[in-house]
Amino acid sequence: MASNINRTLEYSNPMNISHNLSTDEKISSPLQNFGKAKKQINNIFVDLLCYVAEASERIKDVNDKCPDVINTNELKSIIDYEFKVKGISEVLTRDHMKVAFFGRTSNGKSTVVNAMLGDKVLPSGIGHTTNCFLQVEGSQNGDAYLVIEGSNERQNVESVSHLAHALNHEKQLNEKELVHVYWPKDRCVLLRDDVVLVDSPGVDVTPHLDDWIDNHCIDADVFVLVANAESTLMVTEKNFFHKVSSKLSKPNIFILNNRWDASANESEFLDPVRKQHTERATDFLVKELKVCTAEEASTRIFFISAKEVLQARVQERKGLASNSGALAEGFSIRYMEFEEFERRFEECISKSAIKTKFLNHSQEGKHLIKDMLKIMDIIYNRSQEQKNLKLNEIEKCQEKLNYTEQSLISITKEMKTKIHQMVNDVEKKVSKALSLEIRRLSVLVNEFSFPFHSDPLVLNAYKKELHSYVESGLGSNLRARLSTALALNIDESQKEMIEKMSALLPEEKRNIRLRNPQREPFEVFYRLNCDNLCRDFHEHLEFKFSWGLSKLFGRVRSFSTSWSYYYSRTIMSSQFNNQSNVSINTFNRLHGVTMERNLSVISRILLTSLGTPGAMGLFIFAGFMIKTVGWRLMVVNGATYGCLYLYERMSWTTKAKEREFKRQYVRHATSKLRMIVELTSTNCSYQVQQKLSTFLAQLCELVDMSATDLIDEMKSLDGKLRILSKLTEVSKMLRNKGAVLKADLKQFEDTFLSK
Structure with a gap:
């Protein structure tokens, strides 16, 4: 330390040189490394936040459309990463270098802060004892104001003397509370470089030191112990930093022996006192706190006069000579040692802040990107596998669809041919059976029993009942002849259709769809419609002698x-x-x-x-016959003829009329029914054709539905394939972006955290 000071004294005007070169020195100040590091890591985490947000949005979108590719844990991790990076980004934007000043009451902590700021910002001097924490930081808009913690109200900066003055009888704040003092950045280089200075009450004013550390010091990068050079380190001061050391791992501590200007009046004791203070401070840092080595401790202990430096810098701002603020002999040495403290402090706080503020975040970012890359690799590989599976499924579905369509055409053609053959066979069988029943029509009509009378009204009712009976009887007889065989043939045909068509349906749908495809018992309806068919039937029930002349003439x-x-x-x-x-x-x-x-x-x-008129013709004919064959034979023949006539006339009863009616009806109905044999057989064959064709159409519809299901499945698979392709591209793109961010963090660590 002495050698550094001696080298500094070689300049003729050290103060002027220092302040003339202050701008250049500040340009290359170590504090700017923190700003560069902060800007770079902020940019990295902004990109990282965009990266994670994009990944979250894209992955959620794909997961909504294709939920079986990304599992819940992966999606949850990505969403959690987004919130985590957002929190880190918010912290990074607020990060600054923080230095906390501690010491006993009236040791000059506020004066040291003001000296570093180069202006009387905080109340200091006789009667100005700080009773709360004052945090000085740069204001964004260039205004000077203060804000009490927990309030958004801006107050005039002059009120800090009233609020933070321990001797004020109307004291408004206690020692635990914090006041934010915002000072224009252009008036102090430290504030412009994101340095925050925290002034504290004396460590001897309260026993609640743990609360101080937890509330205001836990995030400090550098601690400055302001001691009184006219005394020695006190137990209260040591106790405080023992507590700090127990809560923080090797805190950066500077010890300023303030009011060293008092030693000028006792020059003969200057070196022994300095040596004594140095040894005790070194033992405290090295042996008691164990926060540094003895060599490092030599760069952490300084002897200054904060009041002199403050006055000198205030004078410089006014354009006066800085040495006008000297309080005693040796001002230049004490001033230069203060500047040496500032230089060491800047180096220490810059390195410490970069490490403490950004190292963990950088490591978290690296781990996060590593996890994201791992997830992207898993999603990429899984999506590739799913794509291959979907392509194979689509190929299988296409092959199955082609097979189904070709087989359906072949089976349909075969079944139509069989239906046509069966229809022809049915037509022949019905025609033959109906012809046989027409030949037996007289038997059917004779079995009809309904009250008969020749009265026209009764006879009309008799006809209607007979029409219905004949139609029903013929239908029943035809069904008895044909129904069993027809139903058996149709059932066998349907079973054959089901067997062939079922091979074209998927296994899981085969039993469900073919369990009961409307296979109802088939029955042919024989539509004879005898009522309309025999509507033109007119009976002739007048008595006619079978041996009458007209009959004989007709026979002859x-x-x-x-x-x-x-x-x-x-x-x-x-x-x-x-x-x-x-x-x-x-x-x-x-x-x-x-x-x-x-x-x-x-x-x-x-x-x-x-x-001839009357019976005259008969007599002429009889006379002709008597002359020809003789009268005796004529008499015998006449008597016989009369008996026959009388017998037939007596036999012409209602029953005989009914028999004659039925005979005439059979003759008429037979001729009519023979006319519709072909029509009826065609109608029956059409019913069979309609039944089998409808059943075949139902089976074809089931197969078409299965083919439609295959087409829909292919469309669904194609949609999933497009989603998987998109997911593959997205995961690949996100993987590449993650690799770039990983390289950025590696470069950041190499630049700012490697040493």
């Missing part, structure tokens, strides 16, 4: 026609076999002529006899 004519046709056919065919130029039409005309000739005689007789 029918027989004669048949016989004549056969005879003429035989004769004429033999004659015309040799005449190839005679046509079939000529043969037919000759045949008609022959028939007319054979019937001409009988026809004329009968028609003539029947055409």
Whole structure:
């Protein structure tokens, strides 16, 4: 220390040199390292906050769309990192270098602070004893004001004397409270470089030292013990720093022996007293507190006169000579030692503050980035795996979809062919069965039992019931013949369809969808509609003697026609076999002529006899017959003929009428039903075709639904694939950004924390 001072004294005007070069010195001041470090680490954490916020936003967005890629812990960690980095960033913006001044009452702590500030900021001197903590820091807007902790009210800076004066009877603050004194930065280089100076009450005014340390000193970078050079270190001072040392790991402590100007009056004791103070202070730092080595302790102990330095700097501000503030001989040496203290203090607080304020944050940032990179690597690898899985699933779905579509076309074509064959078979069977039932129609009609009467009203009701009975009976008989076989064939066809179609459905949906695909018992409806079909039926129930002349004539004519046709056919065919130029039409005309000739005689007789008025024709005919065959034979024949007539007339009862009605109805219904055999068989085959086609369509719809499910699944997989691709890009991008931030922190540590 003495050598440094001696070298300084070699200058002719050390004070002027110091202040003339103050600007250049401050430009290269160690305090600026803190500002540079603070700016750089703030920028890094701003980028880190943006990085984590972006990662949180992007990962949450991807997780909402694809929640099975990122687990809950990873997402929670990223969100927690965002809040953590935000908290660190807020702390970094408020970080500053903090120096706390302690000592016994009236040792000159406030004067030392004012000397370092170069102005009378804090109340000092006789009668000005600080009763609370005063924290001096630079104001952002260049104004001078103070704010009491816990309040936002700005007060005039002159009121600090009133608030912090221990001897004031109207004392408003106690020793635990803190007053923030804001001083313009342009009036003090220390404040401009983010240095905060904390003045404290005397350590001998209260026993609550632990509260002081916890409330105001725990974040201090440098502690300055202001001792009285006219005495020695007191127990109260030592006790305070023992407590500080127990709470902080090797705190940076400077010991200022203030009021050293008093030694000028006793020059013969100057060196012994200085040596004694130095030895005791060194033992206190090295042996008792163990915060530094003996060599380091020599740079932490100074002998100053704060009052002289304050007065000198105030005079300099006024443009006067700084030595005008000297209180005793040796001012220059004491002034230069104060400046040496400031230089050492600046180096110490800069290094200490950078380490204490930024080292932990830098380490936390590195660990955080390391964890983020690890998470990004995991997410990147997982998303790549998921992408490959999704691509394989999409490929399988596409193959399955192609197979389903091709198989559906093939099976549908095969089933349609079988349905067509079955429809033709049904048409033939129904046609055959209906023809057989038409032949047995008389049996069915004879079994009909409903009250019969020839009265028109009763007869109409009888017809309606008969129509319904015939239609129902034919339908029942057809069902008995065909239904069992048809139902069996249809059921087998449906089972075959299910078996073939089920192979095209997914296993998990096969049982659910094909458990009951509307397989209801099939029954053919035979729509004969006899009521409309036989609507034109008109019965003839008048009595007609079977051996009457008209009947006989009809029978004779029918027989004669048949016989004549056969005879003429035989004769004429033999004659015309040799005449190839005679046509079939000529043969037919000759045949008609022959028939007319054979019937001409009988026809004329009968028609003539029947055409006479009354019974006259009958008598003429009878006379003709008597003359021909004899009257006895005629009588016998007449009696027989009369008996037959009487018997038939007596037998023409309601029952006979019913039989005649049924016979006529059977003949009419048979002719009508034969007309609709083809229509009915076609209708039945259409019903079968409709049933099987509908069932096939239902199965095809199920397969189409399965194919649609595959398409939807492919779309979903494609959407997830796009999300996974985006997640892969995002995780890769975030991983690269994290690597850049990691390099920035490494560079910061190499620049400011490596030594």
